[in-house]
Amino acid sequence: MITATTDPGESSPSQSAHLSAYFLRDSGNQLRLVASKNNFADSNGSWGNAGEIGTAHFGPDDGMMVTGGTSQQGYSSESTDFYAFRNGGIVSLGMVPTGWSNDDAAATENEAITVTGKVETDLPQPDRVRVTYMRSAHGEDNRTGVAIWHSQNGQFVLEAGSIPEEIAENFDLDANVVAKNGTPIGSADAAPSAIAGKTLWSINDAGMEQPESAIIEAIKQDPNYPSICRLTGKKMLPSLSEGAATWFVTTSNRCDAGAGLAPVWIVSVGPTGKASIVLSEFLRAVKIQDSRHGDFRDIVVNGDAKLPDSGDIYSFDGTTYRKTKS
Incomplete structure (x- = not known):
């Protein structure tokens, strides 16, 4: 179990969360605490957010990866920290840059660039x-x-392969990383793989861009839309619906945001191009579930930035998402 705590006081873009780990063992239908590692690391997110925590594997050792992002003056970046559970402790393996965007700083659409990365562990x-x-x-x-x-x-150092020029230029990478950029890699490691779908969508995600005009116009009709704010978002892959595309949309540069939360809309775009809002909330993240109601998958809506693993289950009622379980 991973917990995150922040120092007392108001949150800020540069504030990190202190991560602690608790190792539990099933003992006679009860969980028994066998070890703990307090404040083993700080998160790489902003506004005191823990980031997106996922499982990882390194040879015989289990581990985890913590992905977080920052956004400032129209530029956003995302990186992933990796940890291995090894020799009774938690070993930090280092950080890898995984995303970058200048979408909100670009003078024109043609100058907007977005880089996103799919991470895989458990390599040979x-x-x-x-x-x-x-x-x-x-x-x-x-x-x-x-x-x-x-x-x-x-x-982490770059062993082989290639990284986009924006990653090389905008992260504080060692000279040997840049020098090895473009080094050929073996066919097994270079084999293409399907881009994995995200299960957690957050207002802190990097790589968002201005949505299609039909999506913008639909959101502008929503009473919750703050008219002074620009919108940014990303097409959800896989879609929440088998019959329509869905977009995760929030406000650019944390406009109208506070306490680690921001306005969020999930917009459904049908085959005809018609856009409809299916969720309009002030939240931090949504997590996609396997269960379905109608044509849409259920989601867990997190509205507490200090409890990133909490949330309420929302289900689609045929028109919109509604809370069905706390």
């Missing part, structure tokens, strides 16, 4: 991760590159 050789980078820019064809990162002395 230990303490390595593979990141598939997707670079999209208006007016250009999308480009995909694969990079193999190797942890050495608590820091």
Whole structure:
């Protein structure tokens, strides 16, 4: 179990959460605490958010990855910290950059660039991760590159493959990382894989862009829309609905946001292009569930930035999402 705490006082963009780990064992239908690691690391998120925590595997060791992002003056970045549960402790393997965007700072649409990365662990050789980078820019064809990162002395270095120029230029990477950019990698590591669908969508995600005009117009009709704010979002893959595309949309540069929460809309776009709002809430993140009601998957809506793993279950009633369980 991972917990996150913040220091007393008002939250700020630079505030991190202190992460602690508790190891529990099933003992006669009861969970027994066998070890704890208090404040083993700080999160890489902003506004005191813990970030998105997922499982990872490094050879014989289990582990976890913590992904967080920051946004400032129209630029956003995302990185992932990796940890291995090893020798009775938690070993930090280092950080890998996984996303970047200048969408809200670009003077024109043609200058907007977004980089997103899909992370994979459990590679044949230990303490390595593979990141598939997707670079999209208006007016250009999308480009995909694969990079193999190797942890050495608590820091990831680029072992082989290629990273987008925006990642090389906008992260504080060592010279040897830049020097190895473009190094060929073996066919097994370079083999393309399907881009995995996200199960957690957050207002802190990097790589968002201005939605289609039909989505913007639908949101502008919502009484909850703050008219002074620009909108940014991303198409949800996989979609919440088998019969329509869905978009996760929030406000740019944390406009009308506070306490780690922001206005969020989920918009459904049917085959005819008609956009309809199916969720309008002030929240931090939504987590996608396997269960369905009608044509839409259920979601867990998190409205408490200090309790990132909490939330209420929302189900689709044929028109909109409504809370069905706390």
